[in-house]
Amino acid sequence: MSEPNPVIFLHSVERRYHQGDADLHILKGADLAVWMGQSVALIAPSGAGKSTLLHIAGLLEHPDGGEVYIDGVATSTLPDTERTQIRRTDIGFVYQSHHLLPEFSAVENVMLPQMIRGLTRGEARNRSIELLTYLGLKARLTHRPAELSGGEQQRVAIARAVANAPRILLADEPTGNLDPHTADRVFDTLRQLVRASGLAAIVATHNLDLAQRMDRRVTIREGAIIEVD
Numbered sequence: 001m002s003e004p005n006p007v008i009f010l011h012s013v014e015r016r017y018h019q020g021d022a023d024l025h026i027l028k029g030a031d032l033a034v035w036m037g038q039s040v041a042l043i044a045p046s047g048a049g050k051s052t053l054l055h056i057a058g059l060l061e062h063p064d065g066g067e068v069y070i071d072g073v074a075t076s077t078l079p080d081t082e083r084t085q086i087r088r089t090d091i092g093f094v095y096q097s098h099h100l101l102p103e104f105s106a107v108e109n110v111m112l113p114q115m116i117r118g119l120t121r122g123e124a125r126n127r128s129i130e131l132l133t134y135l136g137l138k139a140r141l142t143h144r145p146a147e148l149s150g151g152e153q154q155r156v157a158i159a160r161a162v163a164n165a166p167r168i169l170l171a172d173e174p175t176g177n178l179d180p181h182t183a184d185r186v187f188d189t190l191r192q193l194v195r196a197s198g199l200a201a202i203v204a205t206h207n208l209d210l211a212q213r214m215d216r217r218v219t220i221r222e223g224a225i226i227e228v229d
């Protein structure tokens with residue numbers, strides 16, 4: 001039997017920015033493959049290109065060279081409508097700040113992406129309640145973001161990211177704004193979810209303790225991805 005495709009495969013990815021007279025060559029042939037159920041911590045100093053890499057992996061940005069394969073499919077030549085479709089159905093994002101809609105409750109924030117995708121209100125509500133309960137927020141369903149703690153807000157953001165059952169989860173310093181104890185809990189939640197749902201996850205973080213609990217650790221050195229212990 002042949003090896004299954006990685007869920008996501010960044011191959012020889014190049015990214016340059018022109019800033020005034022300077023030519024910043026941020027990614028120089030970066031390679032990264034992630035399989036189903038696998039969590040990868042991306043640990044690198046500020047400015048190394050973590051967010052850039054996640055944006056390219058999430059099809060939010062085009063690389064200047066190389067290719068992003070999702071389930072073995074090359075995405076660079078797909079029309080924008082198909083890239084958007086993949087982003088909506090296959091990829092979930094979590095950011096450092098939660099980006100929840102302030103006027104909606106926790107459960108409504110998780111329902112919205114599902115309704116955009118075509119689920120009925122009732123279906124979306126049931127799945128949202130199930131997810132939020134799994135993430136320990138059963139008693140917070142009708143709270144608005146301002147009525148939640150930082151850790152609770154991030155757990156709602158995680159629920160929203162996986163609401164449409166994506167295959168890939170991309171998180172950009174998701175616990176960067178949290179105190180150590182809360183960061184710990186949120187990180188555990190994330191890891192549990194990755195294992196239980198067979199997601200492929202790439203999580204940028206500065207927290208080495210948390211990174212140690214992921215399946216793999218990588219860094220960006222001189223524009224390339226390197227595995228670290």
Ligand code: ADP
Nearest residue numbers: 017018019026045046047048049050051052053
């Ligand atoms: P990290 O997330 O690891 O802190 P980023 O991926 O955000 O790093 O940025 C990597 C480098 O690329 C930084 O030096 C940053 O200033 C530069 N950069 C990022 N986005 C742009 C942009 N849109 N235009 C110019 N330079 C950028």
Ligand code: MG
Nearest residue numbers: 050051052172
């Ligand atoms: Mg960043």
